[in-house]
Amino acid sequence: MKSQSPDPGPFGVMVHKEIADHIRSWRFSILIALIVLTFIAAMYVSLANIKSAIGNTKDPDHLFLYLKLLTTTDNSIPPFHVFLSFLAPLLGISLGFDAVNSEQNSGTLTRLMAQPIYRDNLLLAKFVSALVIVSGLFFALALLMIGGGLVLTGVRMEPQELLRILGFIVITIAYVAFWLSLSIMLSILFKQAATSALTAIGIWLFFTIFYQIVINLIVKSFLPDPAYLSQAEIIRYNDLILNLQRIAPNQLYSDAVTTLLMPSVRSLGPVTMEQMAGAIPAPLPFKESVMIVWPQVSGLMASTVGCFAFAYYFFMRREIRS
Amino acid sequence: MKDPIIQLKGLTKQYGAVKAVDGLNLDIDKGEIFGLLGPNGAGKTTTILMMLGLTDPTSGTAFVCGHNATSSPIHVKRKVGYMPDSVGFYDNMTALENLVYIGRLNGVPENELKKRSAEVLEIVGLAADQHKKTSAFSRGMKQRLGLADVLIKNPDVIILDEPTLGIDPTGVRDFLALIKQLSRQQGLTVLLSSHHLHHVQQVCDRVGIFVNGQLLAQGDIGALSAQLFGTDSHVTSIKTAQPVPQPWQLEAELQAWEAITQIRIHENELEFTSSRDVTSALVRFLVEKGYDVIGVNQKNYGLDDIYQKYFESNSTKKTSYEKSIS
Missing domain, CATH: 3.40.50.300 (P-loop containing nucleotide triphosphate hydrolases)
Incomplete structure (x- = not known):
């Protein structure tokens, strides 16, 4: 059956093998189980509360049933996209932290590099194979959710909703890709898999927990008493804090998915009364939401590409010996 | 070609x-x-x-x-x-x-x-x-x-x-x-x-x-x-039945052979170092002089010796270098 297909070339062969490795590994099975369980829990809670959410006519988004399925919660557990903002890094890190150094330690890297393949193909194969798996996983989850929602409620789906959910999936994949390329880079820098895993987890913890605290502390130290500031100055300081927080990839991610999943979000920064005057609280069209999150998405992509470029730089001229 | x-x-x-x-x-x-x-x-x-x-x-x-x-x-x-x-x-x-x-x-x-x-x-x-x-x-x-x-x-x-x-x-x-x-x-x-x-x-x-x-x-x-041992590349050791007396009067005669560069005597063992292969001539000479030859051993240098020799010269170079910098 395979002999009929065209020769996949060394890159295809490597991707094939890496995907097979991931699927067979315990590590990946555990992570899938974790994410699927989270998904089921979030769906369960949102299905229980969907009736009141749809009935809430004060909410301009109340008619988007499928978006509500993803975002509704009774505050007992966070909604799925918030869960993902800290599970996705874990997924990316665990798929990439030992990509290169484990091969080096087991002596397979020398053997692999002695074959007629380009070095960057190895890195790309590691990256692409993990991404293929992650994309498969998230698309499967999203489609399951949509299908399940259709069967359970029988409500027709707006094209806009489908686009927004697919956008959410794509951004989630880009977010995983960032952590994946970061951890692949660390796996090249550090000889020991444990060191690179700990470093990656350290970076992740820093951005999820400490980064906001640090920013607040720093800004507080030079922020004058708000009571003495004009409104324009307050907005300026607010912008500063927000922009500093947007250095953290998880901030970018949660900004982007919130905007996509809640069509009534119009701006990610503070909005003045003048700007709000005359605005009708109504959902934005899909295109406008995408325009709002575009900087976030390009930021995520840029950091992914940046990490990958560093990985490439470190790997290309390095001496391979076991 | x-x-x-x-x-x-x-x-x-x-x-x-x-x-x-x-x-x-x-x-x-x-x-x-x-x-x-x-x-x-x-x-x-x-x-x-x-x-x-x-x-x-x-x-x-x-x-x-x-x-x-x-x-x-x-x-x-x-x-x-x-x-x-x-x-x-x-x-x-x-x-x-x-x-x-x-x-x-x-x-x-x-x-x-x-x-x-x-x-x-x-x-x-x-x-x-x-x-x-x-x-x-x-x-x-x-x-x-x-x-x-x-x-x-x-x-x-x-x-x-x-x-x-x-x-x-x-x-x-x-x-x-x-x-x-x-x-x-x-x-x-x-x-x-x-x-x-x-x-x-x-x-x-x-x-x-x-x-x-x-x-x-x-x-x-x-x-x-x-290449390594140059002229001293042939060593022949001969064992005789009776011990060779010290000093040995035949030694001077053998020293006169132009190929032989060194003779070492240890009880009944004679070791000759020579520039070319003189084993057969040596055996004939000793037999004519009435010695009972019981063993002849022609020594070929193996890789071991070659290696050893290089290693020696290398380590001496190294130590002299270390001395010069200290």
């Missing part, structure tokens, strides 16, 4: 202040088995890595199969099979899967792959173990699988880095015999590095002695000993 398949010209690799390989010039012809012999840390592995383009030389060039290894490593790696000193396999895969993966990476067509891998496993004698996971393999089996790995791509040149390391004596003998047989049958060029003199001596057509990044000598074992 001789057309070397491996040509190294002024190959140099510098790590900081240390020259791991220093201006190496080496030609290896098609079909020969060349042994790169040197102690640990002499720069053998670095040289091999440079030949495969796995590390960049500081200066100089390495041409393998007509391609520059630094600028077009892919072309070189298509023709060259390399077995690293500590060869590793994917432990979660079987021997066959590991081999097939390498075959695919080398672009062996899918419909030939099965036949080829079965053939190669047969050659290295792992056909019975092909469905075992490689994590259960012994060191010797891993080396064999490593050789299978190298053979599946149908190479012109095989480079083996310390192939005999950590295998038991029978394993070594079989392995070396296999390499020799393959080289002769398929016309493969083999470059093997080792610090085991006897292993190299068993199979290699030519040997290069490599110490501290420099190739001190190259040639076959006979040529090497001539």
Whole structure:
């Protein structure tokens, strides 16, 4: 059956093998189980509360049933996209932290590099194979959710909703890709898999927990008493804090998915009364939401590409010996 | 006409202040088995890595199969099979899967792959173990699988880095015999590095002695000993039935022979060092003089002695250098 297909070339062969490795590994099975369980829990809670959410006519988004399925919660557990903002890094890190150094330690890297393949193909194969798996996983989850929602409620789906959910999936994949390329880079820098895993987890913890605290502390130290500031100055300081927080990839991610999943979000920064005057609280069209999150998405992509470029730089001229 | 398949010209690799390989010039012809012999840390592995383009030389060039290894490593790696000193396999895969993966990476067509891998496993004698996971393999089996790995791509040149390391004596003998047989049958060029003199001596057509990044000598074992020991290259020791008296009146007569440079007497053992082979003349002389010769031993220098000699001169150089800087 395979002999009929065209020769996949060394890159295809490597991707094939890496995907097979991931699927067979315990590590990946555990992570899938974790994410699927989270998904089921979030769906369960949102299905229980969907009736009141749809009935809430004060909410301009109340008619988007499928978006509500993803975002509704009774505050007992966070909604799925918030869960993902800290599970996705874990997924990316665990798929990439030992990509290169484990091969080096087991002596397979020398053997692999002695074959007629380009070095960057190895890195790309590691990256692409993990991404293929992650994309498969998230698309499967999203489609399951949509299908399940259709069967359970029988409500027709707006094209806009489908686009927004697919956008959410794509951004989630880009977010995983960032952590994946970061951890692949660390796996090249550090000889020991444990060191690179700990470093990656350290970076992740820093951005999820400490980064906001640090920013607040720093800004507080030079922020004058708000009571003495004009409104324009307050907005300026607010912008500063927000922009500093947007250095953290998880901030970018949660900004982007919130905007996509809640069509009534119009701006990610503070909005003045003048700007709000005359605005009708109504959902934005899909295109406008995408325009709002575009900087976030390009930021995520840029950091992914940046990490990958560093990985490439470190790997290309390095001496391979076991 | 001789057309070397491996040509190294002024190959140099510098790590900081240390020259791991220093201006190496080496030609290896098609079909020969060349042994790169040197102690640990002499720069053998670095040289091999440079030949495969796995590390960049500081200066100089390495041409393998007509391609520059630094600028077009892919072309070189298509023709060259390399077995690293500590060869590793994917432990979660079987021997066959590991081999097939390498075959695919080398672009062996899918419909030939099965036949080829079965053939190669047969050659290295792992056909019975092909469905075992490689994590259960012994060191010797891993080396064999490593050789299978190298053979599946149908190479012109095989480079083996310390192939005999950590295998038991029978394993070594079989392995070396296999390499020799393959080289002769398929016309493969083999470059093997080792610090085991006897292993190299068993199979290699030519040997290069490599110490501290420099190739001190190259040639076959006979040529090497001539090059190294110069005029003193023949030693004959003769055992007589009765002890030789001290002082020995015949000694002066023998000293007069122009070929003999040194005579050593130890009870009934006589050792002559000479510039050419005078063994038969010596025996005749002693018999005529009424000595009962019970043993004659012509000493050939083995790699051991060659190695020892290089090593000595090298270590004295080193100590004098250390003294000069302190």
